[in-house]
Amino acid sequence: MTVVPTPATMTFTHFCAWRVIGGIGMPATSNTVPLSSGVGWSYALTNDIDAACATSDRAVVELSDLLMKYLAAHAAQALGNQKGN
Numbered sequence: 001m002t003v004v005p006t007p008a009t010m011t012f013t014h015f016c017a018w019r020v021i022g023g024i025g026m027p028a029t030s031n032t033v034p035l036s037s038g039v040g041w042s043y044a045l046t047n048d049i050d051a052a053c054a055t056s057d058r059a060v061v062e063l064s065d066l067l068m069k070y071l072a073a074h075a076a077q078a079l080g081n082q083k084g085n
Helices: 049-084
Strands: 032-038 041-046
Touching (some): 041 049
8 A cells, every 4th residue: 555645835934143233223113123034934134033933933932842841751651661661
């Protein structure tokens, strides 16, 4: 039997940080200046990197939490199997 995987759309956030020295001013009315964008992507300058990273950090924390729960469950199971031997 051949199993064909179902394609899935994968989303991710990529951050690139740099410091702009002269030449570009940030408007007083906005924390973000869009530089370029397309369907499903964008690049922008921001004054508030913490706000930009908050969504990404939340996803990483949730993934890390799931991974730690998985590892803890398997460690507990392995320890339980050792005690039974």
